[in-house]
Amino acid sequence: MQLIDGKTISAKVKEEVKNEAAQLTEKGVIPCLAVILVGDDKASQTYVNSKEKACKACGIRSLKYTLEANTSESALIDLIQSLNENDEVDGILVQLPLPKHIDENKILEKISCEKDVDGFHAVNVGRLVSGLDGFVPCTPCGIMRLFKEYGIEVGGKNAVVIGRSNIVGKPMANLLLNANATVTVTHSKTQNLAKITKDADIIVVAIGKPNFLKADMVKNDTVVIDVGINRLENNKLVGDVDFENVANKCSFITPVPGGVGPMTIAMLLKNTIKSAKNRLKRLK
Numbered sequence: 245m246q247l248i249d250g251k252t253i254s255a256k257v258k259e260e261v262k263n264e265a266a267q268l269t270e271k272g273v274i275p276c277l278a279v280i281l282v283g284d285d286k287a288s289q290t291y292v293n294s295k296e297k298a299c300k301a302c303g304i305r306s307l308k309y310t311l312e313a314n315t316s317e318s319a320l321i322d323l324i325q326s327l328n329e330n331d332e333v334d335g336i337l338v339q340l341p342l343p344k345h346i347d348e349n350k351i352l353e354k355i356s357c358e359k360d361v362d363g364f365h366a367v368n369v370g371r372l373v374s375g376l377d378g379f380v381p382c383t384p385c386g387i388m389r390l391f392k393e394y395g396i397e398v399g400g401k402n403a404v405v406i407g408r409s410n411i412v413g414k415p416m417a418n419l420l421l422n423a424n425a426t427v428t429v430t431h432s433k434t435q436n437l438a439k440i441t442k443d444a445d446i447i448v449v450a451i452g453k454p455n456f457l458k459a460d461m462v463k464n465d466t467v468v469i470d471v472g473i474n475r476l477e478n479n480k481l482v483g484d485v486d487f488e489n490v491a492n493k494c495s496f497i498t499p500v501p502g503g504v505g506p507m508t509i510a511m512l513l514k515n516t517i518k519s520a521k522n523r524l525k526r527l528k
Contacts, residue, residue: 386507
């Protein structure tokens with residue numbers, strides 16, 4: 245069993261980003277990410293602060309907009325439109341979840357697909373499904389980078405994705421499919437889940453249920469990717485995988501914390517650089 249070290253690979257990606265940001269800046273394009281936070285959700289504040297810190301460390305300009313929880317949908321849309329029209333902004337990210345009176349899908353659609361560094365816009369989703377170039381959601385993109393770094397072959401393998409969210413499950417399935425894996429997507433209505441997972445060479449779990457994937461659901465030498473981050477009553481962080489009992493059966497496994505988590509922000513920075521490179525091309 246080999247642990248997949250997301251911290252080390254994340255640091256490698258950030259170093260690449262730092263070098264690319266410096267090269268772009270020399271050419272007159274300073275990469276810029278705008279992050280919008282609506283309300284005072286503590287977890288969201290932590291994520292936004294982490295993104296801001298990572299940007300600064302890598303030479304990416306960071307713009308943070310903190311709006312009151314009672315901000316109207318139209319006011320948020322006006323801010324997004326102004327950032328869409330600002331040629332010096334490469335990426336726009338609206339931190340989710342949003343307050344209940346704001347329609348998340350409507351807001352995500354208002355972000356220009358050329359600045360959608362989260363990869364949530366329907367145009368970028370369509371590009372991913374079609375196997376075309378576009379922005380890919382950061383967590384699944386980070387997982388594909390982990391496969392690459394550890395020499396984990398995906399083509400021809402049976403891959404099972406547990407969870408069908410727009411943020412992880414669906415894009416993960418499409419990335420695996422594009423990489424020639426045979427993909428099964430499972431969810432809360434799936435029957436005989438253990439039978440399906442026992443046939444898998446690769447399992448990606450992203451459902452937000454602590455220790456959900458048990459040892460008897462996994463065959464020997466499986467690659468297990470744990471996207472879950474759950475805090476137990478004793479304040480301990482655990483993933484969606486029963487790590488202690490599953491790990492010994494795996495060829496590769498991601499720990500929680502320190503596995504997939506660090507890759508998400510690293511790939512967000514990578515997407516911002518990609519957008520800045522596109523801006524440079526338009527200027528030429």
